[in-house]
Amino acid sequence: MSLKKQDDMDHNAWLKSQDLTAIETAFLTTLIWLDKRLRIVDYLELLETMYYRANLQMPKSHTEQYDLDNKFWYWYPLYSLGSLSIIAYLLAAVSGALLGFYYAPSTAGAAAQGDPTAAYDSMVMIMKDVQFGFMLRSIHRWAAQFMVAAVFLHMLRVYFTGAYKEPREVNWILGVVLIALTLLFGFSGYVLPWKQLSFWAAQIGVELALATPIIGEWAAQLLFGGFTLGQATLVRMYILHVFVLPFVVTALIAIHVGIVWVQGIAEPH
Amino acid sequence: MTDDTTPMTDGGTDDEARTDGGPPATVPPDDETPTWSERKEHSQGLAQLTYQYFERSRREDEDLRTESTYVERDVLGFPTWPHETIRNLAITSFFLGMILLVASILPSHFGDPANPGSTPAIILPDWYLYWSFGLLKLSPINPELAVLGGNIIVSNELYGLIAHGAIFGVITLVPFLNKGNARRPVEEPGWAALGVTGVILAITLAVLAIQNFFPVPLELLFSLVFMLPVAGGVITYAVLKTMREGYMYDLNRRYYMLRPPK
Numbered sequence: 220m221s222l223k224k225q226d227d228m229d230h231n232a233w234l235k236s237q238d239l240t241a242i243e244t245a246f247l248t249t250l251i252w253l254d255k256r257l258r259i260v261d262y263l264e265l266l267e268t269m270y271y272r273a274n275l276q277m278p279k280s281h282t283e284q285y286d287l288d289n290k291f292w293y294w295y296p297l298y299s300l301g302s303l304s305i306i307a308y309l310l311a312a313v314s315g316a317l318l319g320f321y322y323a324p325s326t327a328g329a330a331a332q333g334d335p336t337a338a339y340d341s342m343v344m345i346m347k348d349v350q351f352g353f354m355l356r357s358i359h360r361w362a363a364q365f366m367v368a369a370v371f372l373h374m375l376r377v378y379f380t381g382a383y384k385e386p387r388e389v390n391w392i393l394g395v396v397l398i399a400l401t402l403l404f405g406f407s408g409y410v411l412p413w414k415q416l417s418f419w420a421a422q423i424g425v426e427l428a429l430a431t432p433i434i435g436e437w438a439a440q441l442l443f444g445g446f447t448l449g450q451a452t453l454v455r456m457y458i459l460h461v462f463v464l465p466f467v468v469t470a471l472i473a474i475h476v477g478i479v480w481v482q483g484i485a486e487p488h
Numbered sequence: 489m490t491d492d493t494t495p496m497t498d499g500g501t502d503d504e505a506r507t508d509g510g511p512p513a514t515v516p517p518d519d520e521t522p523t524w525s526e527r528k529e530h531s532q533g534l535a536q537l538t539y540q541y542f543e544r545s546r547r548e549d550e551d552l553r554t555e556s557t558y559v560e561r562d563v564l565g566f567p568t569w570p571h572e573t574i575r576n577l578a579i580t581s582f583f584l585g586m587i588l589l590v591a592s593i594l595p596s597h598f599g600d601p602a603n604p605g606s607t608p609a610i611i612l613p614d615w616y617l618y619w620s621f622g623l624l625k626l627s628p629i630n631p632e633l634a635v636l637g638g639n640i641i642v643s644n645e646l647y648g649l650i651a652h653g654a655i656f657g658v659i660t661l662v663p664f665l666n667k668g669n670a671r672r673p674v675e676e677p678g679w680a681a682l683g684v685t686g687v688i689l690a691i692t693l694a695v696l697a698i699q700n701f702f703p704v705p706l707e708l709l710f711s712l713v714f715m716l717p718v719a720g721g722v723i724t725y726a727v728l729k730t731m732r733e734g735y736m737y738d739l740n741r742r743y744y745m746l747r748p749p750k
């Protein structure tokens with residue numbers, strides 16, 4: 220009897236005893252090497268379980284159970300509007316992050332009234348000089364437009380299919396907050412290039428804020444950095460657009476979709 | 489916690505001098521974990537109420553499950569995973585392509601630099617805020633109080649703000665006003681009509697915001713802004729009411745055959 224510790228699980232010996240092709244040997248050797256160190260078998264098992272869950276016969280859904288499918292299928296595209304909002308949001312986030320490398324939130328540099336400011340110049344630079352910059356801005360703009368359109372239509376879909384009823388009231392209210400924030404996202408982004416229209420749209424914003432009773436002046440200070448537009452306004456809109464809103468909206472979308480995940484999609488009766 | 493036989497990290501035995509926090513806290517063996525009912529008894533006030541409610545709702549679930557005659561799980565919704573997710577991925581990837589296509593063939597407009605000294609003839613936000621700008625142009629119907637000698641009570645800006653608040657408020661309240669489990673517009677023609685009214689109102693308000701582009705007298709435009717939505721609502725109501733009979737009959741027959749009303 221040998222003194223050497225007996226290895227019940229001598230994988231290498233097992234490997235040799237098999238009659239394997241080169242590819243199979245390489246695969247198994249790598250797998251065994253990794254598994255000894257990282258115990259990936261556990262994770263593979265989890266993946267496998269998920270695979271089977273996904274491919275299992277699901278419990279019959281309401282539509283199938285009552286054979287409503289032939290009345291229902293043409294509504295399916297409307298049910299993807301929520302996902303389209305998310306995809307457009309992600310696309311805007313990626314292109315926006317890239318635009319952020321070149322954009323400068325500053326009103327400096329205008330010698331006289333009506334001269335281009337640093338912010339305006341940086342936009343011109345993005346469109347004219349930056350490689351792929353024109354397309355980048357175009358993608359960002361259009362992604363934003365698509366997102367707002369999708370959110371509006373998504374809300375109409377939810378309304379007309381009565382999908383907001385019990386138990387989905389909380390999601391409806393979350394949705395109202397989300398659509399308001401989406402519009403604020405669009406508004407703050409519209410101000411950033413500091414064009415004529417940006418400036419005067421912001422002007423209307425300040426006037427509205429100031430018209431609010433009691434908190435009006437405070438709100439104008441907070442959102443627009445004062446009662447007349449300038450550097451402070453631009454920086455506040457910038458921080459709102461690239462820092463505050465992204466975090467808040469992303470978190471709310473995560474909760475919104477999490478609730479949908481738990482509750483399932485409401486089906487027509 | 490402290491145990492004389494456990495040596496300390498520095499080899500000492502004087503318990504008073506122990507500074508290493510003692511031996512690791514032990515996990516109570518299973519039979520020492522308080523049971524549900526023990527925990528419920530020990531708790532009081534809000535915690536106990538919570539336990540009581542949980543028990544009730546558990547029992548309710550249990551009863552429903554045993555009463556149910558369905559072999560299948562009685563689903564309330566369409567599973568998000570995988571049905572919905574996969575279907576959506578297919579459709580949204582198409583939309584993603586559309587966004588890129590549109591972005592490459594329709595570049596965005598870029599205007600003049602800001603000039604605080606000259607107000608442009610037309611101030612406009614992006615199209616999705618037109619309805620909101622339209623609400624700010626409602627000053628002609630800002631009520632004037634005869635008592636105040638024809639003065640308006642609220643400034644025109646505040647009036648527009650209040651309109652925004654009212655709209656968001658009504659939208660928020662919808663789930664609490666319309667209950668029941670009807671899902672199809674035909675089942676609730678009134679609510680569908682309200683929805684159509686809202687959609688058309690958003691569009692007409694947007695038109696009001698860009699009134700300069702329409703060669704229509706302002707008076708007429710203003711009437712249309714409110715008449716068209718109402719007309720749309722009435723038509724929707726009439727159409728759905730008419731459709732309802734045959735449509736509901738068909739639907740009910742299939743539905744109640746499988747799930748007779750109690």
Ligand code: HEM
Nearest residue numbers: 298301302304305374382383390391394395397398484485
């Ligand atoms: C940023 C904006 C939003 C995003 C990303 C979003 C995303 C989603 C997604 C992915 C779903 C799953 C079902 C579907 O795709 O139709 C969903 C469902 C839902 N959404 Fe939204 N949504 C947004 C805004 C809104 C708004 C404005 C409302 C209404 C005021 C709303 C109310 C609801 C409700 C009630 C459901 C459940 C519907 C059902 O179960 O059939 N959401 N949302």
